[in-house]
Amino acid sequence: MQAPKNGFFYVIDRIDGRVISAEPITDVTWASRIDLETGRPVEAANARYRNGPFVGRPGTAGAHNWHPMAFSPQTGLVYLTVRESQTIFSADPDYAQRPRGVFNTGNRRQTSFGAVDLLAWDPVHQREAWRAPMGGGGVLATAGGLVFQGRGQVTGEFVAYRADTGEQVWAHDTPNGILAGAVTYSIDGVQYIAVTTGAGGGGMTGGTDARERQPGRVIAFRLDGDATLPPEPGPAPPPNPSAERWSGAQIARGEQVYAETCARCHGMAAASSNVIPDLRRSMSLTDSAFWDAIVMDGMLTPNGMVGFRERISEADSHALRGYISSRAQTLQREIARGGQGANQRASAGAMGEQ
Ligand code: HEC
Known part of the structure; x- marks a missing residue:
């Protein structure tokens, strides 16, 4: 029995792989049904958007x-x-x-x-x-x-x-x-x-967090268990924008590279649940050599943050820092107004979905 991403619930004969039944578990527009003879979907007209948006x-x-x-x-x-x-x-x-x-x-x-x-x-x-x-x-x-x-x-x-x-x-x-x-x-x-x-990653799952970085842990329950959890973490460090100046074109370029390369882990629009660090609060934002040591040369590779030198240019690394710095400025203003920096969970465009 299997419910893949496509919206149908399949019951399949474990001996010969024949599809016994397949019915939708949610609203499905791309196919009208699964053909039980062939196991293939009967696709809706224009499901492949050859004649305009679908x-x-x-x-x-x-x-x-x-x-x-x-x-x-x-x-x-x-x-x-x-x-x-x-x-x-x-x-x-x-x-x-x-x-x-x-x-x-x-x-x-x-x-x-x-x-x-x-x-x-x-x-x-x-x-x-x-x-x-x-x-x-x-x-x-x-x-x-x-x-x-x-x-x-x-x-x-x-x-x-x-x-x-x-x-x-x-x-x-x-x-x-x-x-x-x-x-x-x-x-x-x-x-x-x-x-x-x-x-995990802020891209698809995280809300924003104003707590200190809080890695996950395994928790085991039993009846009458009496273990306690560690205390709640303190507040996250404040946003740390750089005083350097970037052009609008550089910031726009940084936004594009961020969406394509960084957002899936560090969160959309640079807002993260702070399990993978919220870059608007990073000390490296104000230090280009420190930034490049991490982002280009992979100083934190053992911790899961590889260097991107093969993928992005020095100019793009600079543009990225400008974009995230501008997001840090926005967060700073939001906090000054009493908010915590809402996560811009706009629909995924360039970032794509898993
Ligand atoms: C596959 C997931 C992933 C991607 C993609 C990714 N990162 Fe990271 N990044 C991490 C993880 C995990 C850490 C935390 C490493 C640690 O614990 O020291 C991190 C840490 C960082 C830090 C240090 C933050 C701090 O102050 O602690 C910076 C800066 C950074 N990443 C920038 C970037 C940029 C810029 C991109 C896009 C070019 C990017 N990352 C793409 C996973 C990722």
Whole structure:
């Protein structure tokens, strides 16, 4: 049983790979149905946007992404996160091959998102059993008749539902949002449920955070567990714009390179959940040699931040710093007005979607 990104829930014969059934779990516009003889979709007219823009549902982020699904033999139901989204596709008339590592899809895309739910799906009848709003990441079903799921963007919550009705029966706050699926195991007759917390890259998942950088951690639960979590982190360092000046063209160039090369990890419009650092607050913004040691020469490679010298020019590195510095200025103004710097979760344009 598999719910890929394309919006259909497939039941496939494990012996010969034959598609037994496939039905939509969300609004699907790109295909009318799956042909059970061939296993292929019956595509909608203009789904390949050859005759103008096409509104594709689900959008490119998918109705269901990588987050683990769960099956309970007790209820016969499959549990999974389902997300409403749409992407407007059109051909890019200015398309030219771009460097390796950048989206080369030859189209323009504009994506918007709707509700995210935890869906309980009856795979035999291919229909919804129940649905709980505010769905999160991966799902675990246990023999105790429960379904566990983590959620949240900056801070999070680990939640238990009744597997048969979807009624929420328990929740526990976690210091980070949760995307991963949980696991369960027992030691000397005591059952544990463990989950990795941390919503990762700011690009698709993070809200903004005004906390100090807060890496995720594995949290394990048991009945009557009495461990406590470390104290909440302090406030994030303030925005750190540079006093240097950049031209409007340089800042625009920096914005483009940022969207193509940095946004997926450091967050859209340079606003990050600060698990991967929020660059508007980086000490390196005011020190070009320090900046280039990180961004070009890979000083932090062992920590997951490679150098980009093969991919971007010195001028682009300078333009990037100018763009992020201008974003830091904006954040500074927002904070002075009493805000915390809202994340500009505009639809993903040049950045693309996973
Ligand atoms: C694949 C994910 C990824 C991409 C893409 C990426 N970074 Fe990073 N970056 C990281 C991680 C992870 C760190 C934190 C490293 C550490 O813990 O020291 C980091 C740290 C940094 C820092 C240091 C911040 C600080 O003050 O602590 C700078 C500056 C930076 N990145 C700039 C960039 C720029 C500019 C780009 C685009 C050209 C970029 N990064 C692309 C993952 C990424």
